[in-house]
Amino acid sequence: MADGILQVGPLGTVIATVLLGVVAVLAAGFDGAVGARLQGRRALPGAAAPVWEGARLLRQRRRTIVAADSLLWRIGVVGLLVVALLKVAVVPLGAWTVADLSVGVVWFNAMDVMVWALVWLVGWGANSAHALIGGYRFLGQALSYELPLMFALTGPAIAAGSLRVGEVVAAQEELWFVVWMPVAFLVFCAGVVAFSVWGPFGAAAGGDIAGGVLAELSGVDRLLLLAGRYALLSAGAGFAVALFLGGGSGPFAPAWVWTLVKTLAVLAILVGVRRLLPVVRPDRLAEVAWIVVLPAVLLQLLLVSVVVVR
Amino acid sequence: MSPVLDAVFWVLAVISVAAGIAVFRVDSMARATYALAVSFVAVGAMLLLLNLEYIGVITILMMVMEMAVMAIFMIMFMGMNPALMPMSMVHNRVGSLVLALGVFVVLAGGALLVDWPERRGEPAGELTRSLGEAVMGSKMLVMLTVSPLLFATLVAALVLANPRGRYDRFGDDLRATTPRGPGERGEQA
């Protein structure tokens, strides 16, 4: 066990869940505010969007679709939220963590591979051409982002000499990894946006296919999936803070405050990126991911390895 | 093992076997594929119980990824829409049953009958590191040579097999400008 990392009990798990929910709602509120501002309305009422939207979807009826594979569909819908929770389990909040796994970094990676299956299931289960295309698009995109993401995760692990998230945080006491692993950091953030089906990597839920994997979802199912996307973004932001931004380190305030502040800052950028960049069609992404991004991350790893060995 | 861990082990064991059976009992490709994924995830979780964290998590990661990709191929090559059309997941029922039962009996019998040795010494402190050293330590040079070669072979095979790959789209000498779209060549520069 890493120094100064405490594994919390069941109550801590509940708190972590609530915290993830709060952060996810804040992210949705921020997105609503930015959206309202862009459309020329006041930002503050826009920030309430998640509340109105939540109420709307709770009141809306669920749909049953002819010849749908409801079991697989609902597994996919609920799964994203569960996976986000399982990711947060290894993210330390200051000195506390829900599960101090010796292979925390790999755990996070395994959970984001779960998203492959879940998003595809949402697309498949609905028995709708648009949703299915969304599912295919996500897997096509996943083949492009996953490998760079894996290598980006490897950087901090090599530098810290450990797969334990707490030790990765501890290894950044002198210098945050983002300083000498900027490429890995950027690729990781892009990976987070991609597995959250968000913004430039949101083709699977694209407007051009009537919402793609979202096309047939209504009521509480839709609410769960939308919440799952924000939760994944939040979990990813939290992990980026632990891996690259020194975790809870910072002056004047306790570590958990710093973790939260940094997470919210990263999250704001990840959420805001949606308004800045066009959607990248998966086949456009493939070329860039394999020919530019992958070699760039490998060079970053080479640099990290040389520094560590020396 | 504590009773709780015992119980978890048995639950996982039952899940993995039940999901394995489900692969052949369900009537859709998608369900069969993901039943297999569940079975593998349960096995991965059992490895976690043995404190083999790295191997356990990697098993889950690899298997889910494989199944996600495999599902697409299985479905798209079926020639009909298996979401809608219930279909049997079994071919050569008798032969496969005999084979499966035979293999199961041999493996299970082996596991139960072999006189397993007592543990000598303690597990290493950092299992993942020692695992890596055991696998890679003396063979690092071999691995370093073999893995890029394997990777290059895979890529080369794909490039040759894909009639619309980049060599086609960019011209044989890669001098063509941007490809015009799927199935079309770029203009020679």
Next chain:
Amino acid sequence: MDLTAVVARMAVRRPHVLVVEVPGWGRTRMTAERELRRRGWVPANSPADADILLTCGTPGPEFSEIVDPVWDQLPGPRVRIGATEGDQVPGLLDGSRRALLDGTVQREDAEARTAAAGGTPDEHGDMDHEDMDHEDMDDGDIDMPMPGGIGLAEGGTDRDGLDLDVLQVRLGPVLQHWPAGLVVRCSLQGDVVTDAAVEVLPAAGWHLDRTHDGAGALHGTARSESARYCDQAAGVLALLDLERLSLRAIRLRDAVLDDVPIGKVAAEVERLGERLRRSRTLSWSVQDLPGVHERLIALLDGARTALLGDADTAAPLRSPAAETERLERIPGLITGLDVAGARLVIASLGLDTAVVAAEGSDRG
């Protein structure tokens, strides 16, 4: 106050509206979209996402045959409204918010649906035939029961020579950023279009003259012609998810319709065109779709040229023959592309379906 009422009140703060445009009522749709934006309501992009179904214009029989099942797919609570004039929209929206809140109305609607389903929700409930328009394919060689009455996909050779499933899918006419009334029947393998056929579903009682009368006509003046170009450019940008640029084009569209001085708007249109011409992200993201970038810029040029002419006089109607020819080019342009590419190509064509709506309809 009971909890359900509180939730209901919160739920109708931000209704989602599925807007369906009938050829010839572009102006009404634009007014409706603007009203939604002003209120902070959300344009829905699928029936499942919508609380309100707003039809702009009076659809012909074929069009209605498609819109009615779409209405069946709204999950509920739901309201269906139709507008032919832009100034009806605010009142209709206010009314539908009240109807969404009204427990009695919604309960009756729900009960009527259950009754119509006749206790077999699998057969009639929320049928999903809008997206999955499986053609009947029982042509003898597959003789099996069709689950849910849906035909099975057949195999076919794809562009790499692999034998893959072929799905028959209808794109349109209920889609965002899509030419009004356009229907493209595609054969899809995965998400690649392998074959396509095009038709346009006309409005009720369509005749060429109606584009000249007041109701929903977008062809009155050069200003409206220019607004249509801006609208189409905004559609392409929205498909690319370039939200800020798309909103800019929409603001220009509204400014054109609002009688803002010509010189000012024309300068703005030119600035936006220049921005799009120079945008690296834009040209990169449509690099593999020849012609899309050029046509997008041409749309804005068209908007500017229309304004610089005599903006308030009648603009010449596009010739139906020329538009039909453009429509007929679609299958050739999109075959071999994936759905995303096909949608961008179609949007960039800047089709005016209102002029050709008569072609292929049985009105004679």
